[in-house]
Amino acid sequence: MSDHAPRTLVVKEVVKETGDAHSLVFEGPAMPYRPGQFLTLRIPSDREPTARCYSLSSSPDVDDLLKVTIKRTVDGYGSNWVCDNIEAGTTVEVLPPAGHFTPRDLGADLLLFAGGSGITPVMSIVKSALKRGRGRLVLVYANRDDSSVIFAAELAELSRRHPGRLVLLHWLESVQGLPSAEQLAELVRPHVDGREAFICGPGPFMDAVKVALAELGVPRPLVHVEKFVSLSGTTWGAPVEVVDDGGPSSTVHVELDGDATELSWPQQSKLLDLLLAKGLDAPYSCRQGDCSACACKLLEGEVTMINNNVLEKQDLDEGWILACQSLPVSDLVKVSYDA
Ligand SMILES: Cc1cc2nc3c(=O)[nH]c(=O)nc-3n(C[C@H](O)[C@H](O)[C@H](O)COP(=O)(O)OP(=O)(O)OC[C@H]3O[C@@H](n4cnc5c(N)ncnc54)[C@H](O)[C@@H]3O)c2cc1C
Incomplete structure (x- = not known):
């Protein structure tokens, strides 16, 4: 299984932290993660597939098992569904840990x-x-x-x-x-x-x-x-769409997990869709510009983002882009997930 593919976890224990907050502790072994990262949970619904992100409150350095903590949002769909329905033994489909809310140096003040x-x-x-x-x-x-x-x-x-x-x-x-x-x-x-x-x-x-x-x-x-935002409907299982109709293409060099890959990038296609279509194990969660799971660094060239609800000016100035929303502007683009 690829590192970033969805997987099913079994809830080992539900901990009532306060009157309106529950922690879900998942059976092991825990997937690798960094402190500050989040899981994306699939929430059953009779509407379209629904997903919600929940940060890990466990620590990879202290806790053996993964734990997320969910607080009820008044009239919220996902958080109340979790708190009302999930119990020990429930299986939950998740996207693996993602996100960039992690100190560079855990030894620093x-x-x-x-x-x-x-x-x-x-x-x-x-x-x-x-x-x-x-x-x-x-x-x-x-x-x-x-x-x-x-x-x-x-x-x-x-x-x-x-x-x-x-x-x-x-x-x-x-x-x-x-x-x-x-x-x-x-x-x-x-x-x-x-x-x-x-x-x-x-x-x-x-x-x-x-x-x-x-x-x-x-x-x-x-x-x-x-930012704690809710993902809108289409996240889970959204189709990978690469428009390869012989129209204009750019070239993209991608550094991912220590490997370098060069691909032709049709200018109507989003970077994440291209990478997934070509079998690269790129991280993602919301696929709509609301979280930062797919963020990578632009090393060279120019892209445009269709939607960005998460990166701030400072992040953009540092070269961060959301792969799920990026279309190429320049003929050559270099990005890195490892930088
Ligand atoms: C990176 C990240 C980390 C987060 N970490 C945490 C965390 O650690 N703890 C935490 O508590 N929260 C966390 N959140 C917030 C969390 O993801 C949700 O936004 C929060 O729980 C509120 O979701 P909700 O569905 O209850 O409420 P809302 O988003 O307010 O739910 C209402 C929405 O649900 C829709 N809806 C209503 N009925 C249905 C239905 N039947 N089917 C489908 N949709 C329906 C409505 O159209 C409406 O859009 C995090 C968010 C992000 C992005």
Whole structure:
């Protein structure tokens, strides 16, 4: 089986983390992944095939089994289906771990911001960084009230076991109101010293954190965000469409998993579709420009993206593109998944 093909996992255990958040622990062996990555789950539906991304809250360095944590969204379809229907023994079809919300250096000092269910990828990063590195971590964790704090006990225990290495700063809306950019800036001002920042949570929370970090002069390339959006209908099993009608083509050089491949790229076809059609094991999840599972680096040439709801200006400036949405503009394009 290719590394990025869908596979079926069996749920070993469902853990009720809070009143509205469940973790699914899957039977082993775990697939390889990096802290901060996510799985894409197929959600049964009598409509079109439905998919939802869920970050791994387990750590590849600490936990033997894969775990995702899902918080109910009011009136949401996928999250409520998972929380209402999945139990030990249920099989779930998933796309393997993907995503780029991972520190380059797990030994470095890190500034982490989580709001609500945004703790899931951050939890994975915290556990891996504490286990593998010697860096100091500051975690600002915002929640509605104390009953909605996912992993409260586990985080308190980690902080106790690693004195001086994990500073936990809880923010409760029920006590302190919604955090403003000014308040967040004051909170982390002593810890802004050139370290990378990772942010995951509701949109307004992430916006406030970004403003706070900008006010504190944190350079934008050090700031990483993970947006929790829902994938729309057509993700799962969308057909691979390569328009090879003898029309204009470019040439693409692809570096993937240490191999270099050169292909003719019909200009009406998306890069990911081309790679999948040619049997390359390229990563992907949503296939509609909503997640970053298929992101690769543009080394040379020019592409245009049909849709991009995830890469920010900074990412584009650094050369990141979404293979699932990219069409060639220049005659020669070089991309790398390994850069
Ligand atoms: C990279 C990434 C990581 C994420 N990680 C997490 C995480 O760790 N934890 C977490 O809780 N969330 C996470 N999310 C968010 C998660 O993927 C969902 O967006 C969230 O659970 C809300 O989904 P929902 O279906 O419940 O709600 P909504 O998206 O609000 O559901 C409503 C949608 O479902 C459609 N719908 C309604 N009925 C049906 C039906 N019968 N069949 C098909 N569609 C229907 C509606 O048209 C509507 O569009 C992550 C998202 C991303 C992109």
